[in-house]
Amino acid sequence: MTDTPANDVAARAEDRSAALVRKRYRAERRFRMYGLAAIMAALGMLTVLLFSIVSSGLPAFTTTQVALNLTFDAGDIDPDGSTDPAKLASGNYRGALLKSLRAEFPGAETRKGRRDAINMISNEVTFVMRDMVLADPSIIGTTQRVWVKSSADIDQLAKGSIDRALPESDRRVNNRQLGWFEKLEREDRVKTTFNTTFFTTADSREPEQAGILGAVVGSALTLLITLLLSFPVGVMSAVYLEEFAPKNRWTDVIEVNINNLAAVPSIVFGLLGLAVFLNFFALPRSAPVVGGMVLALMTLPTIIIASRAALKAVPPSIREAALGMGASRLQTVTHHVLPLAMPGILTGTIIGMAQALGETAPLLMIGMVAFIVDIPQSFTDPATVLPVQVFLWADAPERAFVERTSAAIMVLLTFLIMMNLFAVLLRKKFERRW
């Protein structure tokens, strides 16, 4: 019990302290900077990501239209002069269109010139002409000025994505087309409109006709199945595990199993779906019902874990009170515990659904990656979903598809943000501290 050593040390410490403390505070500031720098790095990358998506996606929400003088030549459309709708529907609108283009664009008489002219506008123009005639047969034989959708290349040219100063061989629009387009521009026959097509059609090989409605409907059908399967099953198993299950080996196994299932790579669920649902049960490929089932198995652990946490947060005193009143255990759970836990369960479910909405890999395994031009009508129709649509378009080389990929991502992110926002609001509104 001598105090010499400690006193010695204290004496030495006094000498070194000032310099040492400065050094220690420098280390402190440096460490703090590392932390801040890490956060800034993450936020910076997030910003770059969002900026690159938004800046490349925004142009897809507008589209270019050009005003053409279309001649509804009676000889092509209605050679017999019969005005019979069935006959009119099968008229030679392409012929009429070509004649109009020849009149419109000098130099469109040659084979090559004709192809250039046709490539100026979307190939849906013939259908537009047909619909106009069917709506009003009296326009046959007249020339109308009609705003029609330009082709994707001309759209890119109008938006400035194609550099007009490039040599002809390096650009997707040749000099002749450029000349025609600049003439239209001079005559004020080019305008930019909101791209409604993007929201009203399904996929297409032609970028200017491709839309996301098919994928959105596919996603909705798939998610509906996922919700219908995973929500009841998830809540029921959470209720069982949290409220009824005896604590034994079997429930331990289930618990460990659920936690691990939550971390199994999603593509493995795709393999399961392929082997079991498609090959064993011979369910249809590419169908929302199968996609929904696979995603339901995938989101099940998320919902169970969230529901169990919500049930656990309900204080035991509530259960004791109900049991004390003579309620059975099931009545206790359904009348008291479950309603109190519901906001937490719903929040977990929405978050699980948001995950399912963004999931791609397992759906590739069960063939929801096909090129589908129809909007799916039922749960067994071939369909695709939004993220898979993104994946498909991301593969296409055209600049116009890059634009649309980013735009589809923006739509997807909007849905996700809305779902998460809803979950946050739900949690805020019903959050309860016991």
Place this chain on the structure above:
Amino acid sequence: MPEENTPEEMEVTVESNEAPGATQAPKAPPTKVNARDVNVYYADNHALKDITIEIPENRVTSFIGPSGCGKSSFLRCINRMNDTIDICRVEGKIEIDSADIYDRSIDVVQLRAKVGMVFQKPNPFPKSIYDNIAYGPRIHGMVAGKTDTDELVEASLKRAGLWEEVKDRLAQPGTSLSGGQQQRLCIARAIAVSPQVILMDEPCSALDPIATARIEELIDELRQNFTIVIVTHSMQQAARVSQKTAFFHLGELVEQGNTELIFTNPVDKRTQDYITGRFG
């Protein structure tokens, strides 16, 4: 409140000043910590009101009072541990050796090396026993080299009366010790940086009676070299270990003075009620 409070305190101070002179009191020890008009707020809650107290050097001073009376809050002011709580605000003046510790020029890190603290629950770091003791000296640059550290660890453990029990297992984690041993380890850890003041926040509340007795002995031994301030729930403990006692109630310092006097002849009605066990 202050108008009501001051006369009482005056009275007590007078009494406690009288007491040493009247009974034995060879010499009054110098004041180590001097707090004047300390107010503490947690957000809008006024937790401590105009606390003025002098803590004598090389003595044990105990703070007693019912739970939530602010005695721990005041203790944490003395080494500025309240700085770690965002909503906490401290007003007034606390001086150690006549230097205001809330002055801008004072560095918290150095202050805390000078004012050690032992907590309610033993909180050894998740490191070996050896590293637990060596931690403080190392960060403060008080040791150079292994032999130096070894010496200091041994000295600190010996002072805390733990050396004989742990000398063969210094490499084991600090958490492997029993509760009482852990608390003595924390005391050894605190004295390893040779502080001048040691604050103890209910150091025995998580311990059994035998371990408590061991710690109390230790406190009595340490008194020779350190100024000790102890917050305690147990009046018996205050009576056993301390020379000076201060009674806190609802954020006020109701009464302070010589321990024997406070326990045998309290002035304030509230102190009397607390000591006789009418509330607490």
Place this chain on the structure above:
Amino acid sequence: MNSLILIAVLLVLSAIGYQMGRKRALAGTGGQIKGLHSLPSYYGSYVALWCALPALLVIAFWLALQSGIVDSLLISGLPASVQALSEGQLNLLLSDIRNLAAGDITSKTPDPMVQAAAERYNDLRSTGFAAMVVVGLALGIGGLTIGWRAINPSFRARPRVEKIVHWVLILASAIAVLTTIGIVLSLLFESIRFFNRVPPAEFLFGLNWSPQTALRADQVGATGAFGAIPIFAGTFLITIIAMLVAVPIGLFSAIYMAEYASPRFRAIVKPILEILAGIPTVVYGFFAALTIAPLFRGFGESVGLDVASESALAAGVVMGLMIIPFVSSLSDDVINAVPQSLRDGSFAMGATHSETIKQVIIPAALPGIVGSVLLATSRAIGETMIVVMAAGLAANLTANPFEAVTTVTVQIVTLLVGDQEFDSSKTLAAFALGLVLFVITLCLNVVALTVVRKYREKYD
């Protein structure tokens, strides 16, 4: 869709059963609830459950098995010459028949055999459906009758109903286990078929991966090589790059968030960081391919490095970005779980904040941090879309991050997407890779979850 109507009918029937059960129970006591053993609603539920449960179960099985049975019946009805076709051709033919039966236009004018088969297919389906309706309704009505007749005032309806509900709950919680069993069995089963053709040793230790198999039996040089080492190496390389990005950034942000950030800063920045975890991986893949890969290649060119357009670096960095929130939010939790008393102890010794973090908090939180890093690693290994879109297809055995490498998940996707016969070595190889992926991630997860749980228990 028609089966939906059948299910709706059954549900209506069970609703009727509910009312009937209630009425009958009340009628037994002359409308006095007091005379009943249980509340009237339990009698109703009892009848409703008897009506709906057996019928719905049978319908579910029926729907699951019907198309398989119809297909095999259809095939057995086809001429012997057709039955001798290979499985792939048979599948093509079947889909032709199905299309024709559904009234879709087929590519060519249907030959009479297909035409007949399509009619037969429609017949089989409608017969099957009719049978299902009959069986389903019979079970529904039968169940309703059984339940209804069991009811009298002293009948203990509540315990019975609760017993059934109890079993339904057990069944629901067994689904998660069944899923795991399903995964293990389907992966094992297909992998064993693969290993019958390719020895496991060659698969696990072979250095050459080129899974093309011969289209024609006499084709030269297309037997396929299934040595998966280059794939494992590629996966490893990309995962390492991802973790090199994610661990420092994630860990330091977690430390800053948990220890330094003001509540305001935390409230704003933490949710923003968690956006990273909510962005679908296909978006990261597109970002990697569209922005990061060209960026790196351009940068490489400017300093004279040859960076492949599908470099491991681009995929790895973007994957790291995706993994950051997994590391940071788990580590944040773990750091917050370190008891305040340890911080107080260290501060009271006069330690600065960073000394406290480095010497007390991190060592205390280490098991939890290791667990979170392991979980993040398992995420990175199993991540698919980023690598499918940004990493290469060629199985290069290289440690150079500027070259293109391929990963397990990329190979699974490329082997299984597109039209191919199901039991070629190529498709089976995908399942073998899936099995490897599953086993590795499972091991990582089990270790990580155990470590984290032990850690939590320590400080609870």
